[in-house]
Amino acid sequence: xxxxxxxxxxxxxxxxxxxxxxxxxxxxxxxxxxxxxxxxxxxxxxxxxxxxxxxxxxxxxxxxxxxxxxxxxxxxxx
Numbered sequence: 001x002x003x004x005x006x007x008x009x010x011x012x013x014x015x016x017x018x019x020x021x022x023x024x025x026x027x028x029x030x031x032x033x034x035x036x037x038x039x040x041x042x043x044x045x046x047x048x049x050x051x052x053x054x055x056x057x058x059x060x061x062x063x064x065x066x067x068x069x070x071x072x073x074x075x076x077x078x
Contacts, residue, residue, distance in 0.1 A: 004033045008075055016043055018072040025076055029065065037067035044068050 008028060015025045021043040029039040044066045052059035
């Protein structure tokens with residue numbers, strides 16, 4: 001299987017063009033080539049339950065960025 005190449009890289013400034021966060025401009029945290037997706041800071045936030053541990057005695061909920069398909073973001077010139 002050939003390696004996929006995208007024009008969007010980690011650290012690029014992108015705008016979300018589809019979905020609930022449409023119009024937001026933020027930075028790419030990670031590019032997931034196998035899923036054709038990107039993680040964008042502050043976009044598509046989901047609450048994930050965490051079990052109590054030594055660091056987090058009470059457990060609870062944590063906000064986490066979820067992947068956005070690469071076709072739903074566009075690169076913004078800085």
